[in-house]
Amino acid sequence: MKKSLKPLAEAIVEHLHGRTRKEIDKEMDLVIKFLADKKLLGRVRDLEKEIGEAWKAKFGASKVTIVSAHPLTKKARLEIEEFAKGAELVERVDERLMGGAVIRADERRIDGSLIGSLQRLKNALLRNDV
Amino acid sequence: MAKKMDIIESLRAQLDAFSAGAEVERVGTVASVGDGTARMTGLSNAMSQEMLDFGSGVIGIALNLEEQSTGAILLSGASTVKAGDTVRATGKILSIPVGDGIIGRVVDSLGQPVDGKGPIADTTFVSVEKVAPGVMTRKSVGVPLQTGIKAIDALIPIGRGQRELIIGDRQTGKTAIAIDTILNQAGQNVKCVYVAIGQKESKVAQIRARLEKAGAMDYTTIVLAGASDQAAMLYIAPYTGCAIAEYFMAKGEDVLIVYDDLSKHAWAYREISLLLRRPPGREAYPGDVFYLHSRLLERSARLNEENGGGSITALPIIETQGGDVAAYIPTNVISITDGQIYLESDLFYRGQRPALNVGLSVSRVGSAAQTKAMKNVAKSLKVDLAQFRELEAFAQFATDLDEATKKQIERGRRAMELMKQKQYSPMHFADQSIVIFALNNGYLDTIPVADVLRFESELLELMHGVGADLLKAIVESKEVTAESKAELEKMLKTFVAGFTKG
Numbered sequence: 001m002k003k004s005l006k007p008l009a010e011a012i013v014e015h016l017h018g019r020t021r022k023e024i025d026k027e028m029d030l031v032i033k034f035l036a037d038k039k040l041l042g043r044v045r046d047l048e049k050e051i052g053e054a055w056k057a058k059f060g061a062s063k064v065t066i067v068s069a070h071p072l073t074k075k076a077r078l079e080i081e082e083f084a085k086g087a088e089l090v091e092r093v094d095e096r097l098m099g100g101a102v103i104r105a106d107e108r109r110i111d112g113s114l115i116g117s118l119q120r121l122k123n124a125l126l127r128n129d130v
Numbered sequence: 131m132a133k134k135m136d137i138i139e140s141l142r143a144q145l146d147a148f149s150a151g152a153e154v155e156r157v158g159t160v161a162s163v164g165d166g167t168a169r170m171t172g173l174s175n176a177m178s179q180e181m182l183d184f185g186s187g188v189i190g191i192a193l194n195l196e197e198q199s200t201g202a203i204l205l206s207g208a209s210t211v212k213a214g215d216t217v218r219a220t221g222k223i224l225s226i227p228v229g230d231g232i233i234g235r236v237v238d239s240l241g242q243p244v245d246g247k248g249p250i251a252d253t254t255f256v257s258v259e260k261v262a263p264g265v266m267t268r269k270s271v272g273v274p275l276q277t278g279i280k281a282i283d284a285l286i287p288i289g290r291g292q293r294e295l296i297i298g299d300r301q302t303g304k305t306a307i308a309i310d311t312i313l314n315q316a317g318q319n320v321k322c323v324y325v326a327i328g329q330k331e332s333k334v335a336q337i338r339a340r341l342e343k344a345g346a347m348d349y350t351t352i353v354l355a356g357a358s359d360q361a362a363m364l365y366i367a368p369y370t371g372c373a374i375a376e377y378f379m380a381k382g383e384d385v386l387i388v389y390d391d392l393s394k395h396a397w398a399y400r401e402i403s404l405l406l407r408r409p410p411g412r413e414a415y416p417g418d419v420f421y422l423h424s425r426l427l428e429r430s431a432r433l434n435e436e437n438g439g440g441s442i443t444a445l446p447i448i449e450t451q452g453g454d455v456a457a458y459i460p461t462n463v464i465s466i467t468d469g470q471i472y473l474e475s476d477l478f479y480r481g482q483r484p485a486l487n488v489g490l491s492v493s494r495v496g497s498a499a500q501t502k503a504m505k506n507v508a509k510s511l512k513v514d515l516a517q518f519r520e521l522e523a524f525a526q527f528a529t530d531l532d533e534a535t536k537k538q539i540e541r542g543r544r545a546m547e548l549m550k551q552k553q554y555s556p557m558h559f560a561d562q563s564i565v566i567f568a569l570n571n572g573y574l575d576t577i578p579v580a581d582v583l584r585f586e587s588e589l590l591e592l593m594h595g596v597g598a599d600l601l602k603a604i605v606e607s608k609e610v611t612a613e614s615k616a617e618l619e620k621m622l623k624t625f626v627a628g629f630t631k632g
Contacts, residue, residue, distance in 0.1 A: 104157065107172040112152040125144065
């Protein structure tokens with residue numbers, strides 16, 4: 001049976017979340033050596049996934065994707081970074097949204113785009129349940 | 131008549147009431163897709179059997195809720211889904227649109243019409259999966275469901291709310307029994323649902339044509355998941371049919387549902403389960419294959435008056451291989467149902483059609499589901515046939531038999547001949563009662579076996595002509611009273627005399 005890497009991932013996140021890049025590199029060197037000793041180097045990808053899950057559990061989100069109609073302002077970017085501390089931030093501009101943005105934080109998606117609102121209006125009118 | 135301003139004001143009211151606020155949706159990402167199944171990362175809060183929106187109108191159902199991923203079956207358009215696509219959880223369990231207009235239509239497993247007659251109007255959405263009625267909401271089965279087939283109505287009677295399995299090898303007449311039963315529901319206030327699971331579409335087209343010709347489509351709905359459909363559609367089809375039946379049962383109506391056949395349903399479920407990497411059990415079926423059928427068949431019931439008094443009678447069909455009723459799926463379904471109608475290839479090829487093995491067939495409801503007229507005549511018939519079965523083999527080897535034994539064998543042969551019936555020729559219970567009455571009271575003893583069916587046909591012609599009043603009395607009272615019996619015996623004596631001479 002495969003050994004779970006969840007406890008290791010949780011320990012890494014707990015120990016390293018406030019550290020500098022240099023400190024993290026030093027610690028990761030030790031982690032790699034540990035994995036090699038335990039013959040778990042082939043499961044590095046699994047460890048990456050578990051780190052993402054652990055980060056999400058601790059801070060609320062591990063990856064935030066923002067697709068907006070126009071490039072984000074500095075203020076908006078700061079607010080998002082505050083909302084999802086330490087999360088990986090991916091920004092994309094899609095003019096087809098017409099306005100607003102679609103934010104996806106791991107498994108949650110908030111569609112605040114104009115095209116999304118129009119689609120919901122269309123669905124509601126077709127269903128005739130407003 | 132609506133005015134222009136009514137329309138404009140309504141539109142404005144709807145727009146005012148609409149809230150364009152952003153909603154938080156639960157989403158995942160497709161990790162892999164193939165063979166009608168998809169595996170997603172994310173969706174950690176997905177519910178079992180929740181509908182998932184893959185975009186572009188593709189819907190799936192979440193079946194595997196695992197720690198790291200979610201497995202789903204795709205109901206349509208699997209070819210448009212690719213890895214990396216975003217999947218949205220709809221928060222709804224699979225539902226289908228049902229309304230009164232679904233009667234007479236052919237629909238697919240999602241309740242969408244496929245007969246080219248346009249959309250079904252005035253529908254409400256009902257869940258495909260539902261919990262079966264509880265013990266306290268039920269009533270015991272006591273009203274007959276007439277199949278119109280002599281051998282069944284006399285010997286293996288079915289009641290409204292019963293589950294009676296039709297089991298046999300390929301080409302033994304299983305579907306024929308089901309279709310004849312549907313045809314016999316004309317004028318009986320019974321709605322019918324025929325669920326075709328994995329059947330050839332040409333066969334379903336023929337069935338539909340036959341039902342239309344007989345006017346049976348006026349009270350029948352066909353749910354079609356053909357042989358070329360994906361396994362996911364075959365898996366859902368019986369539950370869709372049951373949901374349609376429950377819609378009418380909830381309105382206090384009686385419904386007959388035919389599942390043709392559950393063997394293919396089990397195969398489709400096995401296919402889905404193996405593709406979703408569920409651990410295979412016996413014969414590679416997943417561990418919950420019993421539950422697959424038990425939760426379906428338990429939804430067929432007779433409700434008490436407080437709950438509307440409606441009923442669903444189920445005729446599930448199982449195809450055996452080489453007559454093996456002890457195989458996995460057949461034994462599962464036999465243990466769930468309230469009896470089985472066992473059809474044998476040997477009997478079929480010998481010309482005994484319907485090819486019912488009366489000895490192995492049973493109805494656990496029994497005479498509670500028979501009219502008085504039929505109850506009285508069926509008792510003797512059962513005994514005669516049972517004795518004939520015992521003596522039949524003996525008679526092949528015996529040289530000299532005593533008179534009583536010979537008489538028993540001759541009576542049995544005539545009984546077996548009388549149990550033959552043409553396809554698409556259901557018989558009213560009153561007609562059945564009369565012919566079996568004639569048999570039990572020895573009126574066929576002097577008729578050659580080869581002429582028994584002709585005797586029956588001419589006798590019924592007489593009863594529908596000169597004996598119409600007597601027939602009407604039996605239909606209305608549902609029994610052969612003492613007066614009717616005397617009159618019937620008189621008519622039979624005269625008829626037999628004429629038949630023998632002629």
